[in-house]
Amino acid sequence: NAGVMQNPRHLVRRRGQEARLRCSPMKGHSHVYWYRQLPEEGLKFMVYLQKENIIDESGMPKERFSAEFPKEGPSILRIQQVVRGDSAAYFCASSRQGGSGTDTQYFGPGTRLTVL
């Protein structure tokens, strides 16, 4: 009964490199959410995806960040040309349904990104 899977759990990148974070939702879930947790801050919503569609990207930085959830395979959060300020814990959550407040979100263990 696997929960939300994220990998890698820890990722170290140098400034200017690319970071790819992967998320596999719980079985039977087709909605994926990405959140970022900076030190001393709460979780901040980034993007909400269904299979092959971005539903809400209102929390995504305008540059360098992108996300996808292909028909097959995990959801990917991609950060290009990373900077030190991107160092954070990135959490993925999944839900069975979407819509406003209609379904609870279950979180993965997170990927901790460190930018040197």
Added chain:
Amino acid sequence: QKEVEQDPGPLSVPEGAIVSLNCTYSNSAFQYFMWYRQYSRKGPELLMYTYSSGNKEDGRFTAQVDKSSKYISLFIRDSQPSDSATYLCAMSFSAGYGGATNKLIFGTGTLLAVQP
């Protein structure tokens, strides 16, 4: 002003104490209210989920929502050292609010330490 305010603590209590955790919010369109527990370097774990105003009880945990005051609470009875964690409140919007999706708005979290 943040949409969701939460006292960051830390809050230290003796084992067996009743713990009260609180959040206030500014947007009356929030309709769904959640409490998550997050152990150090782990993903958030859903504890309680309530819709609109009222109380909900689950074992040692009671969640209260007062929409008129824009105030939510989580009470933990007979607190245990294993309850030591960061507690995050989260909220989402009602359907139809400005094209709302299921994204969660989090407080910054309250760090709780239960001393044996």
